Amino acid sequence: MIEVKNIYKSFGGQAVLKGVSFTVEKGEIFAVIGGSGQGKSVLLKVIMRLLEADSGDILIDGKSIRDLKGQALYKMRDRVGYLFQGGALFDSMTIYDNIAFPLREKTKISKKEINARVEEELQKVGLSGMGHKYPEEVSGGMKKRAAFARVLVMRPEVVLFDEPTTGLDPILVDSVHKLILWGKKTYGFTAVMVSHEIPEIFGVADRIGMLSGGVMVETGTPDEIRNSRVPEVRRFVRGLSEEVSVGGMA
Amino acid sequence: MDYILAIPRGIGAAVLSVLREMGDMFLFLARTVYWTFIPPLKINRVIRQIGFIGARSTALIVLTGAFTGMILGLQIYYTLQKFGAEAYLGPAIALSVIRELGPVLAALMIIGRAGSALSAEIGIMRITEQVDALESMSLSPFRYLMVPNMLAALISFPLLGAIFNVVAIYGGYLIGVKLLGLSPGTYFSGIKDFVGFKDIRDGIIKSLCFGVIMIWISCYKGYKTGHGAEGVSRATTSSVVMASTLVLVWDYFLNSVMLNF
Numbered sequence: 001m002i003e004v005k006n007i008y009k010s011f012g013g014q015a016v017l018k019g020v021s022f023t024v025e026k027g028e029i030f031a032v033i034g035g036s037g038q039g040k041s042v043l044l045k046v047i048m049r050l051l052e053a054d055s056g057d058i059l060i061d062g063k064s065i066r067d068l069k070g071q072a073l074y075k076m077r078d079r080v081g082y083l084f085q086g087g088a089l090f091d092s093m094t095i096y097d098n099i100a101f102p103l104r105e106k107t108k109i110s111k112k113e114i115n116a117r118v119e120e121e122l123q124k125v126g127l128s129g130m131g132h133k134y135p136e137e138v139s140g141g142m143k144k145r146a147a148f149a150r151v152l153v154m155r156p157e158v159v160l161f162d163e164p165t166t167g168l169d170p171i172l173v174d175s176v177h178k179l180i181l182w183g184k185k186t187y188g189f190t191a192v193m194v195s196h197e198i199p200e201i202f203g204v205a206d207r208i209g210m211l212s213g214g215v216m217v218e219t220g221t222p223d224e225i226r227n228s229r230v231p232e233v234r235r236f237v238r239g240l241s242e243e244v245s246v247g248g249m250a
Numbered sequence: 251m252d253y254i255l256a257i258p259r260g261i262g263a264a265v266l267s268v269l270r271e272m273g274d275m276f277l278f279l280a281r282t283v284y285w286t287f288i289p290p291l292k293i294n295r296v297i298r299q300i301g302f303i304g305a306r307s308t309a310l311i312v313l314t315g316a317f318t319g320m321i322l323g324l325q326i327y328y329t330l331q332k333f334g335a336e337a338y339l340g341p342a343i344a345l346s347v348i349r350e351l352g353p354v355l356a357a358l359m360i361i362g363r364a365g366s367a368l369s370a371e372i373g374i375m376r377i378t379e380q381v382d383a384l385e386s387m388s389l390s391p392f393r394y395l396m397v398p399n400m401l402a403a404l405i406s407f408p409l410l411g412a413i414f415n416v417v418a419i420y421g422g423y424l425i426g427v428k429l430l431g432l433s434p435g436t437y438f439s440g441i442k443d444f445v446g447f448k449d450i451r452d453g454i455i456k457s458l459c460f461g462v463i464m465i466w467i468s469c470y471k472g473y474k475t476g477h478g479a480e481g482v483s484r485a486t487t488s489s490v491v492m493a494s495t496l497v498l499v500w501d502y503f504l505n506s507v508m509l510n511f
Contacts, residue, residue, distance in 0.1 A: 050382050074388035081386075088383035091374075102387050154387075 001026040001190045002047070002158065007056035009042055016042050018214030019056070024207075029184060029191040031205035033198065033225075033236065038211045040194040041085065044160045047192065048082050049073060060158070078106070081156035081189075085163045087147035089135040095146045096122070096131030102154050121149040124186075125179060141172040145179065152183060159183070161193035165200075173197055177204045198237055202226060210236060278470045279462075282400055285392035295398035296405075303364045303399070304406030308413065314359050315414040318351055319343060319421020326422075327430055336430075340437035341444035343422035344415075348445060348453045352415040353407075354501055357460035360410060361493045365468040368399060369489040372472025373482035381473070391473070400465045407461030408454045415453070452508045459504065460497050467493040 002024040009017040016039035024030040032040050045051040047058055049065060057066045065076050089098045099118045103109060109117075122128050125145040135143055144164055151159055164180065165173040177200060184191060195201045201208065202222035209219040212232045218225065228234055326342045372395060375381050384391050419441070426432040471489035475481045 045382070048386055050385055077386060077388040082383070084379045084383060084386075086378055088379035090380055090383070091378070102389075105389055106387065 001061060002030075002192065003057075003059040003062075004043075004047065005057045005059070007043070007046055007058070008054045009039070009046055009051065010054060015214055017046070017053075020211065020214070020216050021056075022209050022216050022219050024190060024192055026190055027184075027188055028206035029180070029193060029204060031193045031195050031201050031208045032211055033195060033201060033208055034211035035236065036196075039214060040211055041162050043211065044082070044162050044192065044194055048077065048080060048160060050082075078154075079157045081151035081154060081159045083144075083147055083151050083159065083161045083164055085166060087135070087143040089143060089147055089150070091135050094132055094134055095127065095138065095142075098135070098146060099131075099150045099153050102150065106154070117153055118149075121153045124152070124182075125149045126175075141168050141176070144168070144176055148176075148179060148183070152187065155187060156189055159189045159191045161191060161195075163194050163196065165195065165197050173200060180204060198239065199226075212236075274474075275466070275470055278473070279466050281392050282396040282466070282469070285390060285397050286400060288393070291401075292394060292398050295394065296401045299398045299402035300405055302367075303360065303402050304410060307360050307363055307406070307410055310359050310363055311356055311410045311414050312417050314355060315352075315417030316421040318355060318414075319347065319418030319423075320425050322346060322351075322418070323422040323425025323430070327426055327432075336426075336432060337436050338440055338444075339422065339426045339432055340419075340440035343426075344419050344441040344445050345449060347415050347418040347422075348449050350501075350505075352418065353411045353453050353456035353460060354497065356411045356414040357407065357457070357464065357497050358494055360407065361464050361468075361490055361497070365464045365493050366486050366490050368465070368468040369472040369475075369486045370482055372469055373475035373485045376473060376475045377478065377481065395473075396465070396469045399469060400462065403461035403465045404458060407457040407464075411453060411457040452504075455508070456501065456504055459500055463496050463500060464493050467496060 004020060004022050007017050007020045008015065020039075020043060022030070032043060034040050042051060046053045049068070053066070057064050059065070060076065060079070065073075068076055089095070090101065093101065096118055099121055100114050103114045103117060107114075118131065119128075122131055125148055127142060127145055127149065130138065130142065130146075135146070138146070148164070161180065165176050168176065177197075180191070180193070181204060183189065193201075193205065195205075202225070205222060207219060207221055208225045209216045210225065210228075210230070210233045211217070218228055218230045218233050220228070225233060226237060228237065234240075322343045323339065326346075327336060327339050330336050330338055330342065372381070375395070381391050381395075384394060423434070423437055427434050427437050468489045471485040471492070475485040
């Protein structure tokens with residue numbers, strides 16, 4: 001479904017991605033794990049073409065999206081939903097209007113139908129009766145769920161999740177993960193998910209890739225990653241920092 | 251040797267950086283103009299932005315217009331008195347205001363009030379990824395953010411300039427007629443005799459140009475904002491400084507051309 005081939009991306013001479021490659025099969029959830037500042041969010045934005053890669057290619061269903069422009073690029077994006085780290089809800093609109101926005105702008109369905117679709121999504125993500133609130137009036141978890149509803153309402157084939165659980169308490173983390181699994185089961189989307197949540201991500205992802213030093217150091221099933229022999233992966237999975245000397249102690 | 255080369259290298263890098271930014275800014279303006287002609291037009295957003303840029307600036311424009319007219323009344327009367335030409339107070343104020351001060355001062359006031367807010371709004375949308383969200387939905391930020399503001403400014407600026415002119419001329423009237431004893435007939439008949447269609451047309455052209463400058467710079471600076479609150483604050487400040495300066499520079503060039511035609 002998605003093939004990421006040898007992607008390079010640098011900012012102001014500083015290389016962030018140095019030849020990242022991986023594939024995501026149709027209908028699977030592929031999680032990208034890795035430390036902070038390793039370029040995971042950059043990678044998602046490159047896949048969405050919100051940022052341009054310096055070199056490399058991305059194929060969706062075997063077709064390169066690297067040089068798409070204008071309507072062709074828009075058509076590609078119509079197939080892909082993006083859940084931003086902070087939700088990226090429009091703060092001048094209510095939650096209801098945020099979810100209705102893509103339907104109003106991109107479809108010709110009636111107001112009645114839009115209302116039905118929005119209410120259905122609100123109910124599915126557990127936000128019934130909250131549609132009239134503005135994003136700043138609800139909690140972080142609610143914002144993520146509202147943003148997820150805005151993505152789902154367009155029924156995308158692929159969803160890119162940028163740290164969907166960052167800043168949430170463990171119970172909300174679990175509820176967002178369950179929501180993602182429910183969404184995948186219900187709508188059958190393919191997902192690429194950037195996450196820090198170890199070990200929770202092992203129960204959500206079908207396959208996992210670890211991004212470190214600008215390259216994908218290992219990809220595999222949750223079990224393979226859990227039992228990896230690659231030092232960076234072992235350290236990250238076990239939550240161990242590099243050896244440091246503090247006050248003479250190693 | 252390296253030390254000697256460092257200076258021209260530094261100058262070259264700075265020039266290239268300025269040229270790159272200028273190119274980027276012109277492309278941004280070109281894209282805004284392009285999207286203006288691509289339907290559908292977001293008419294509701296245009297109306298809302300007319301409210302924001304135009305209607306909500308009216309009180310400020312009335313206030314500054316009134317005081318500008320009154321100051322001009324005092325200053326010009328003082329000058330004309332030296333030549334025994336007080337009767338020309340009305341046309342002197344009207345011509346100064348309609349051709350120059352109305353468009354320029356109104357633009358500077360709107361830049362301070364609405365331009366800065368616009369940069370901050372788009373900047374915050376940028377850093378909170380709301381602009382990226384629009385793009386990820388295959389919706390152009392130019393259609394939703396820049397074009398409505400551009401059209402709203404093109405409608406609001408000449409109207410606010412006209413309000414400024416009327417209020418300033420009345421402010422001059424209060425000083426010249428009510429305070430300094432000039433006859434109302436002298437004040438207004440002079441205006442009728444000396445102010446022509448060309449003066450009003452030039453004032454309107456200036457207002458339209460300044461509206462484009464404000465939206466261009468404010469939106470560009472907001473769109474290209476740096477990281478965090480500091481980035482937004484820097485974008486806001488530089489948009490006000492750059493737009494105000496550009497208004498004055500462009501005003502000079504417009505005057506150079508208009509006074510010859």
